[in-house]
Amino acid sequence: NAGVTQTPKFRILKIGQSMTLQCTQDMNHNYMYWYRQDPGMGLKLIYYSVGAGITDKGEVPNGYNVSRSTTEDFPLRLELAAPSQTSVYFCASRTGTGVHYNSPLHFGNGTRLTVT
Amino acid sequence: DAKTTQPPSMDCAEGRAANLPCNHSTISGNEYVYWYRQIHSQGPQYIIHGLKNNETNEMASLIITEDRKSSTLILPHATLRDTAVYYCIVFRGGSNYKLTFGKGTLLTVNP
Numbered sequence: 001n002a003g004v005t006q007t008p009k010f011r012i013l014k015i016g017q018s019m020t021l022q023c024t025q026d027m028n029h030n031y032m033y034w035y036r037q038d039p040g041m042g043l044k045l046i047y048y049s050v051g052a053g054i055t056d057k058g059e060v061p062n063g064y065n066v067s068r069s070t071t072e073d074f075p076l077r078l079e080l081a082a083p084s085q086t087s088v089y090f091c092a093s094r095t096g097t098g099v100h101y102n103s104p105l106h107f108g109n110g111t112r113l114t115v116t
Numbered sequence: 117d118a119k120t121t122q123p124p125s126m127d128c129a130e131g132r133a134a135n136l137p138c139n140h141s142t143i144s145g146n147e148y149v150y151w152y153r154q155i156h157s158q159g160p161q162y163i164i165h166g167l168k169n170n171e172t173n174e175m176a177s178l179i180i181t182e183d184r185k186s187s188t189l190i191l192p193h194a195t196l197r198d199t200a201v202y203y204c205i206v207f208r209g210g211s212n213y214k215l216t217f218g219k220g221t222l223l224t225v226n227p
Contacts, residue, residue: 004159033215042203043160043217059216090159102148102208105215107159 002026006091006108013081013115021076021111023091031096032074033105034058034066036087043090049074050096081115088112120204125222128198134191136221138204141185147208149180151189153200154220160203163189194225 007022025032030051035043035058045058049068063085065077074093078085089111095103121139128134140149150165164171164178166187171178177190191198203220 035217042219045216048215088157092159102165104150104162104165105152105160106162109159110157112157 004091004093004106004108006089006111008111009109010112011114013078013113015081015083015115017081018077018079019081019113021078021089021091021113023074023076023108024072025074025091025093025106026072027093027095027106028071029093029095029106030071031094032068033092033094034064034074034076035090035092036060036085037090037110038087046076046089078113083115086113086115120206120218122202122204122218122221124219125224127224127226128191128194130196130225130227131193134194134198134223134225136189136191136202136204136223137186138189139186140204140206143184143206144208145184147206149178149184149187150205150207151176151178152203152205152217153198154203155197155200160217163202194223196225196227199223199225 004025033048034046037043044060047066049055052068052071055066092105092107094105148165148167151163152160154160164176166178180187201220201222203217207215
């Protein structure tokens with residue numbers, strides 16, 4: 001099983017450029033999440049989605065946008081990259097429905113983004 | 117979700133049991149305790165979770181106090197590969213979707 005797949009693994013952006021971080025999962029999970037992790041820090045929730053067509057803000061949503069047109073995909077968009085967005089970005093998913101309402105998160109291996 | 121408190125770092129000798137504490141004194145009755153770990157800069161890995169009974173799987177054991185205000189993750193025979201940041205989280209699914217992480221405990225297993 002592929003699980004949660006993130007692309008690209010690494011990216012360097014110039015200030016003001018835009019890009020989309022891709023995340024796809026093959027486990028038919030309803031809930032998907034985007035986190036960022038700055039060096040030496042814990043994970044901060046950016047956006048999450050409870051199903052196709054439904055998204056909501058997390059702790060640090062400014063500067064980011066998301067969409068969820070399918071169950072499998074949850075891309076994260078950076079419109080005007082800033083140095084403060086230099087971080088490692090993790091996508092995660094979980095089942096979360098019915099008897100599995102307390103199911104654990106499954107994480108991808110991250111995208112390391114540098115904005116200079 | 118209830119907040120958790122963990123020590124920032126701990127050391128353990130290889131082959132010995134590693135006992136990682138977590139305080140969650142404001143946990144509500146329907147919130148679960150979850151443990152994850154993050155090795156180097158990889159994606160966090162799920163370890164174990166429980167509600168009020170002690171739990172054990174192939175990776176670890178989870179001991180939750182009777183009042184549920186604290187818990188301990190036990191790695192019975194720590195190896196060098198267990199060196200990682202360990203996160204304790206309290207969370208209830210269902211209508212609550214946000215799942216947030218604290219700073220965790222850096223466990224260093226020494227030879």
